[in-house]
Amino acid sequence: MNKNLIRRAAVAALLALPLLATAQDKEAAAIRKNLGERIPALSQIDEIRKTPMAGLYEVRVGTDILYTDAEGNFIVQGNLLDTRSKKNLTEERVEKLTAIKxxxxxxxxxxxxxxxxxxxxxxxxxxxxxxxxxxxxxxxxxxxxxxxxxxxxxxxxxxxxxxxxxxxxxxxxxxxxxxxxxxxxxxxxxxxxxxxxxxxxxxxxxxxxxxxxxxxxxxxxxxxxxxxxxxxxxxxxxx
Missing domain, CATH: 3.40.30.10 (Glutaredoxin)
Incomplete structure (x- = not known):
């Protein structure tokens, strides 16, 4: 592949990072706002992040894990399983959060x-x-x-x-x-x-x-x- 094309692609990817971060921040803010207003127990959310499943977000309160859509309109409680790797992603996440040094x-x-x-x-x-x-x-x-x-x-x-x-x-x-x-x-x-x-x-x-x-x-x-x-x-x- 042409070196100039590789360079341009790399630059384009770097330029896209701030836009991607901004979009994710907006989605997280919307989820935090909507869930906090609708469910008092979720007024203090520690972390919101995307999951490998399209459109599904992880909501973490302490070491408790919930899942929601991009607007916080729905809540899913349970385990997220990856059928390809046969891994329990929720279990792995909780194990990481509760690891004891x-x-x-x-x-x-x-x-x-x-x-x-x-x-x-x-x-x-x-x-x-x-x-x-x-x-x-x-x-x-x-x-x-x-x-x-x-x-x-x-x-x-x-x-x-x-x-x-x-x-x-x-x-x-x-x-x-x-x-x-x-x-x-x-x-x-x-x-x-x-x-x-x-x-x-x-x-x-x-x-x-x-x-x-x-x-x-x-x-x-x-x-x-x-x-x-x-x-x-x-x-x-x-x-």
Missing amino acids: FDELDTKNAFTMVRGNGKRKLAVFADPNCGYCKRFEKDLQKVNNVTVYLYLIPILGQDSVEKSKQIWCSMNKGKTWDDWMQRDVLPKGASSCNTDALTANLEFAKKYRITGTPTLVFADGTRVPGAINAQQIEQQLAR
Whole structure:
């Protein structure tokens, strides 16, 4: 192809970018205005962007994803699937929005348990009344050379709140946790210390859609919902 033609095409594409951006901005503004006026819950939209499907726009509020047309006249709630690639685009988007960077976890809201040299790292979000958490803890005992950061998120009722407070306020949090989760020794003692960490953990869980326990976060950012066995833990730690 003639070099001059290539140059002209490149220049034309660059000149078209501002016009394209302006058109998209206008469409986004129209969607934001119409949805905000018609649906109070959508008065604070975080992001609006085009999807791969012609005429369909993604509307993001926090980590909640909705879809609409170019004027905000219709709302679609559900998953957007790409039949060619067989990908769930909504699921991929939510996973990206709720990804947890291990280095950004606030460890002051967790208690730490070190086994062996502690070189490998794992964060666990758990509820003291979660049966799957108890099963997971027994498997975790078979894993050595790991540092576990345990984040209490009492999501299974008021009794979970009370137990979490007693565990958090105990002199030896790790031992109290192990005694209860593995030996059914009820946590005892005061529950009136500063428990802001529990509140922070619940807010974090809501933000990142941690709705079940245990939820595991490995050092490479891999997030695993649910109890896995010792072999699977080892596989993830080795990644």
